Amino acid sequence: MKILVALKRVPDYSVPARITPDGSDIEANKIAINPFDEIAVEAALRLSTPQRPAEIVVVSIGNLASQEVLRHALAMGADRAIRVETENSLEPLDVAKVLKAVAGWEQPDLWLLGKQAVGADAGQTGQMLAGLLGIGQATFVSALEWQGNELIARREVEGGTETLALKLPALVTTDLQLNTPRYIKLPNLIAAKRKPIETLTLAELGITPRQRIQRIKLENAPARTAGIKVSSVPELLEKLRTDAKVLS
Amino acid sequence: MTVLVWAEHNGISLKKSTRQTISAAQAWNEPVHVLVVGHQVSAVAQDAATLAGVAEVIQVDAPHLAHVLAEDLAACLVEIGKDYQVILANHAPYARNALARAAALLDVGMVSDVIHIEAPAIYTHPVFAGSILETVVNTDAIQILTVRGSAFSETAPAPVAHKITERNAPKPQGLSRWIREDVHASDRPELTSARVVVAGGRALGEQFNTLLQPLAGKLGAAIGASRSAVDAGLAANDIQVGQTGIVIAPDLYIAIGISGAIQHVAGIKDSKVIVAINNDPDAPIFQIADYGLVGDLFTLVPELVAGITGATSH
Secondary structure (H helix, E strand, C coil): CEEEEEECEEECCCCCCEECCCCCCEECCCEEECHHHHHHHHHHHHHCECCECCEEEEEEEECHHHHHHHHHHHHHCCCEEEEEECCCCCCHHHHHHHHHHHHHHHCCCEEEEECCCCCCCCCCHHHHHHHHHCCEEEEEEEEEEEECCEEEEEEEECCEEEEEEECCCEEEEECHHHCCCCCCCHHHHHHHCCCCEEEEEHHHHCCCCCCCEEEEEEEECCCCCCCEEECCHHHHHHHHHHCCCCCC | CCEEEECCECCCCECHHHHHHHHHHHHHCCCEEEEEEECCCHHHHHHHHCECCCCEEEEEECHHHCCCCHHHHHHHHHHHHCCCCEEEEECCHHHHHHHHHHHHHCCCCEEEEECEEEECCEEEEEECCCCEEEEEEECCCCEEEEECHHHCCCCCECCCCCEEEEECCCCCCCCEEEEEEEECCCCCCCCCCCCEEEEECHHHHHHHHHHHHHHHHHHCCEEEECHHHHHCCCCCHHHEECCCCECCCCCEEEEECCCCCHHHHCCCCCCCEEEEEECCCCCHHHHCCCEEEECCHHHHHHHHHHHCCCCCCC
């Protein structure tokens, strides 16, 4: 059994992002592993059991700085890592094409990805990869377990959940509720430095990225401003009836 | 050039968000076709056929589409959508699941969560938890996008019914199997389209439901929860409001015991009126609330329930 987990390096979601002074880009100070991807790594570790041991390989696309998120996953317990070298930020469809090419080399039984990357918030890559590979998919998954040779996945949908059974090979994207990633102990962090990180280039994978969706402009979303404080429930009801006119 | 809207439905009629998506589809000034996929969905097709702004309804009806899987829906979207120039749907779990898969199979990019269509192929959508709006142009031959329904008005009923065309479903893909759904039965409006939403935070503790239900009942409101309330096990994840949950834009949003974390505010900031009730006068939620009330939730909320006399105004 082999599980591949795709990781993205994203701005820290707890730090507000800012538009650069020239308006062309978004500046985000701190950089971290996408929290949904960290959950995907944890899910891979939990799916690997003595009865069904899995080799867990983590993949990231980016420059040398992406090694940080790969080391993080290795310290959590992943076995080895692959970094696909590029200085550019790829669109979801190109990311999916790169990962498909990696799948050609690695032949995984299961792909795990975060349901979306913090920042771009698109939530497309997993579905695109599953489509390109022609394999089954379960997205926004909040519970995952083996049952015989099938993977049982509970998905978060509007108003409740939906449960699917997936034949392998398959692809799963993870929701926040799936698990709480483990705390990394210092010895594991040190041990992760000795785990291998292989580097591949887009040319080796035969991928030429193409920009399909071009940014025209960025603007700050209109901010809400503080209204008034009321001192009592009757005053609140009065305001809602006569000023806001949302109550009769 | 024609535009295809994938319709989300409950087996009988279209969801409100689909009627909003049909409005968004008018931006191209081209005929709009509505794709209804499911099993025994003639009533849904009829419903779609009697809406303004719809030129034709395409019905794909087959037993294996009763509980539609992403692989099968994407196959329908590719088979039928390849003859269209625009494919769009409401930005909700089933559409997000299948449209991105279909986009990859058609070898085109996709724009998610569009809130404004400036011109054909030019879209504005929120990024970074809604704090920044990005406007993009999609240069691909087939435009695929999900739109935020609440950002568009609902299309009106049409005086005459439009044509319904039946198309065969592609073969079942057989890659995954539907087992069951657990949908919380509720007589309350859907969270995504409710006019009034009351939501609670972790501060409500064990009284989450006993405190919120009477208020929601009187207001005809949907109930939501903050992420910390969900994490504390007080509420189900499917009512989580925020960047990582559901984004809503009701006429009236009442946040009770919710501090107002960035990710929560991202999910409510397009509400028309925001009311915050919190015992902490410095809670960040007050910085965005139209009306703030500081005090003990456990006495203020029952007082509010008692004070509401009629229904909410329309």
